[in-house]
Amino acid sequence: MIAKGAPAREIRDTKVVREALALAQLVLESENPIGEITGPAGTGKSMAGRAVADKMGALRLAAWDGMTRHQLLVAVAQMLGIEGAGAADRLLRRGDAHERALLVVDEANKCSWRVLETLRYLADESGIAVLLIGTELYSRKFAEARTRPLLIQLGSRIGAKRVSTRHLDxxxxxxxxxxxxxxxxxxxxxxxxxxxxxxxxxxxxxxxxxxxxxxxxxxxxxxxxxxxxxxxxxxxxxxxxxxxxxx
The missing domain is CATH 1.10.8 (Helicase, Ruva Protein; domain 3)
Known part of the structure; x- marks a missing residue:
């Protein structure tokens, strides 16, 4: 579920990959360091995320069904070398004075609104830029009556920092x-x-x-x-x- 230093997979120099790399750089330099890549299944989103991890040294986490806020924090803390008891709390108190790390979250459609809100907090307060990758199921959370009010802040942080994948011509x-x-x-x-x-x-x-x-x-x-x-x-x-x- 967590990939850092995993065996390299072949990365094609597709338009989606080039757009993802440019977006990741934009997110890293942004005052609101959150961006997203969305699109139908099978259109190269995960490959784009792996390209960002491989070429920019980003952390990469693949979300799973039922992942909790605490599990997310522990996973990110481990990737940043924060180990032992209380690692999640120390991550939250990390502050934004550190050199900004880039976190790629694949399968973001499996994240609950609480996990997405935690990612927003990490970007705001803990010196972590976040690139979310998901299908239309992820995007739908920003439009549903139940979850939209809870994700307004996250949506405002993302703004226009978006890439949509498509089938190859x-x-x-x-x-x-x-x-x-x-x-x-x-x-x-x-x-x-x-x-x-x-x-x-x-x-x-x-x-x-x-x-x-x-x-x-x-x-x-x-x-x-x-x-x-x-x-x-x-x-x-x-x-x-x-x-x-x-x-």
């Missing part, structure tokens, strides 16, 4: 997924079919589709991506979606 899918996996693919119809099969550029599904194509190619000693390979991999994707919809 066909050229990005080729550059960031297909070419690294298969090398140059001259057949434009194959590129288009691949893009369509991963729901027109869902990054996560594009990576999975490429992996299935490579598995089929290896099993059949095929050296390059062909329409037949892509058709078989597409059937695998369709079955996967069907199983997921039945779950």
């Amino acid at each position: 066909r050229a990005e899918t080729y550059a960031h997924v297909m070419r690294p996996a298969f090398g140059d693919v001259a057949d434009r119809d194959i590129v288009t079919s691949f893009w369509q099969l991963c729901r027109k550029g869902n990054y996560r599904e594009a990576v999975e589709l490429a992996g299935e194509c490579r598995r089929i190619m290896a099993s059949n000693a095929i050296q390059s991506l062909t329409p037949a390979v892509l058709e078989l991999a597409g059937e695998w994707m369709a079955n996967r979606h069907a199983v997921g919809s039945d779950a």
Whole structure:
């Protein structure tokens, strides 16, 4: 759930990653050091968060269902080297005189309003810049009648410091997924079919589709991506979606 110094994952130089890095720098330099990255599942939000952690030395925490305010504070304290009894209280009393640390909170849609309010306090009073990453479920908390009044201060701190992720276009899918996996693919119809099969550029599904194509190619000693390979991999994707919809 907490990632610091974890094994490096491949980070693509996508537009979303570049925007996330620029946003993180803006948040670090802001008087109100809170920003957010939102978007549909599978559009590269977590990869962007890992890029910020890898390239900017940020702390990264993946929230989990039921995470409490105390668990959050203990986790952040540990990442900052604050150990032992009373670590959470010492974090809250850290003050903003320290060099500002950057905390990336992935899966922010799993944070309760109390946890989100605690993150707002850390940004205001404890010298910690915060970058929240979540799906539309996270954004919805700022509009719901029950939670909106409780998150007004957090929303005001975020302001315009936002990035919204999206699916890759066909050229990005080729550059960031297909070419690294298969090398140059001259057949434009194959590129288009691949893009369509991963729901027109869902990054996560594009990576999975490429992996299935490579598995089929290896099993059949095929050296390059062909329409037949892509058709078989597409059937695998369709079955996967069907199983997921039945779950």
